[in-house]
Amino acid sequence: MVVGLLRTYHSQGTNGEIWIGGEFVCYAIELPWLDNVRNNSCIPEGIYVLGKRYSKKFKWHVLVKDVYGRSEILFHPANDARIELRGCIAPVSQISGIGRGVQSVAAFNKLRDIVYASIDKGEQVLLEVLKKGE
Incomplete structure (x- = not known):
């Protein structure tokens, strides 16, 4: 199975x-993409x-x-990338701003259940x- 993550990059x-x-x-x-700097950047495009x-923290x-x-590098719940992420990916139910979303736990549980199955x-x-549009 392939999970596709289509990104749109912004400075924040x-x-x-x-x-x-x-x-x-x-x-x-x-x-944001900051040349793969540990704790400050999203991960590079590619296949993983x-x-x-x-x-204990994320179960x-x-x-x-x-x-x-x-x-x-994990998929785990978070609603504000700048505050809650250090390079990980947070599924969210809706985007509420750049690097921000809502109802992350519900989105994460849905994704985790599919991946685990x-x-x-x-x-x-x-x-x-991938970058969106490629």
Whole structure:
């Protein structure tokens, strides 16, 4: 399965759309693109393997594996990229501004359930990050 993240870049943050199999799943918010600087930038465009991960802070969430120069890049709930993210990706139900959204927990749970169902069936799940319009 391929999870597509189609991004629109802004100087203050990155907004995106998440699609799976031609179906819109939710929106996403991220930090702006700042040359992949740890804790300050969204991750580079490319293809990544997704996996399950558990932490005390975020409970069960989605890990983006093998991001060049980065570690522990996750999909997890957040509504304001500048305040709540350090390079991770937050699914949101609606975009409310640049790098900002609402109802992140609902969007995250929807995405996590789809990703986990595929992983549980033994399928590889890939994240393809692209600039919107490409």
